[in-house]
Amino acid sequence: MLIGCPKEIKNHEYRVGLTPESAHELVSHGHEVLIETGAGNGIGATDDLYEKAGAQIVKIAKEIFERADMIVKVKEPQAVERAMLREGQILYTYLHLAPDPEQTKDLIKSKAVCIAYETVTGPGGQLPLLKPMSQVAGRMSIQAGATALEKANGGRGVLLGGVPGVLPGKVAIIGGGVVGFNAAQMATGLGADVTILDRSPEVLEKLGMHFEERAKTRFSNKANLAECVAEADLVIGAVLIPGAAAPKLVTRDMLKTMKPGAVLVDVAIDQGGCFETSHATTHADPTYIVDGIVHYCVANMPGAVARTSTYALNNVTLPHALKIADLGWKEALRQDPHLAEGLNVWDGHVTFKAVAEDLGLPYTPVEEALK
Incomplete structure (x- = not known):
């Protein structure tokens, strides 16, 4: 799978979706990784470190969105990023859709597969990615x-x-x-x-x-x-x-x-x-x-302590990213019901009940997406 990690563009957001170590793990599994130039500067991760990890550096985010099968981020995509998403593309990041009708509308329109860190569950109802x-x-x-x-x-x-x-x-x-x-x-x-x-x-x-x-x-x-x-x-x-x-x-x-x-x-x-x-x-x-x-x-409070936050986040998001990349998103979600809870939007449908209810939108069960 071709995995892309653009630079975060939210105000004073210094975190990055993939550390060089995470990029190396994905590459070692046989995947290609694209990193936007300067994406890791906020945590002291230079382009050179990513290249040594086996990632390819690209100059602009547009190229990442055009080429990648899966986009790995930290914060919810901003309007300019949402406009670049395409049908069937996997977006793996924090979304927080319930209070954000504009973002939800754009993600529905994109028909992308949107997996939200904050609703992926763990044993006992925990939220391990949050x-x-x-x-x-x-x-x-x-x-x-x-x-x-x-x-x-x-x-x-x-x-x-x-x-x-x-x-x-x-x-x-x-x-x-x-x-x-x-x-x-x-x-x-x-x-x-x-x-x-x-x-x-x-x-x-x-x-x-x-x-x-x-x-x-x-x-x-x-x-x-x-x-x-x-x-x-x-x-x-x-x-x-x-x-x-x-x-x-x-x-x-x-x-x-x-x-x-x-x-x-x-x-x-x-x-x-x-x-x-x-x-x-x-x-x-x-x-x-x-x-x-x-x-x-x-x-985005944790963005102020970007290095600590990025490494803490990658510790819990990388295993799921590897599973999605190795198996494809449908099979990964079929095998892991906890990861399936992270699917919020798919093919123009809202697949997380609380988001649909809060925003007054039709709800489509995740099982429909996994058929």
Whole structure:
């Protein structure tokens, strides 16, 4: 199979779909790999390193889209990239379609085979291709929130860890999954006063056993959520409904109860955000203020730590890429029902139920695509 990896063009996105090591693995399986020149510069991977791995360097993305059987990326294809997709071509990347009707419409029109990292499943309902980026984003959310809390950045001027004689900052983390757990690890490590909210008694029990007295846990109902948000210096939105739009848990009215200069970090922004006042921002202009509350809503947070993120991502995406390349996408999905969960769009049809429901589009079961 001919596999192409274009340079990411989203604002301040420095990750790359394939590392030189991943390109070498694909080549060693007998496949051809095309890399757009400079695609790996953000992680310190030069064109020379890719060539030594057996990949071919091409000058423009257009050539990759014209020639490749499978496109491997990190972020969702931008409009100019979607226009270059063709019928039957495999697109393997993060998509986050539920809050993005324009992208979904373009992918349907392209008739490409679109496999989304974020809906590929694992044993026990895990999301193994989303997990490493959730780990990175969870940890980064505390760094970003701590910076936004600085007075020069519009925040309250609170140091999360406090100092002797001064209370630490209060952090409320909404959602106790991978993002929430990693955010809590960072926040407790700094010495902040941490509360984690979740609706699952089992999750709350695990969090309580892990963090013991270092973090408090509370059941996430409207009253508890409102109280924690009002008291917090920093609120982390870490909720996820796989493949679907995030629920709006923090309303604009709740902002009026918060301390002026408090910070909201919406890690769920890729799925539309879990704060009513959220809209996607970029690393170039990461924050804005609504009703005196600082919002950090960067949609590709892990892109800021591109080297760590790229290698963590390739660790989990490469095995599936090899399977797709070795077997062809249909046979790969037939043999691996977890990978089949990643198929979101095929031949002009939406094949992921939550996306179809959120966008009011017809739903075609994956089984139809695999016939």
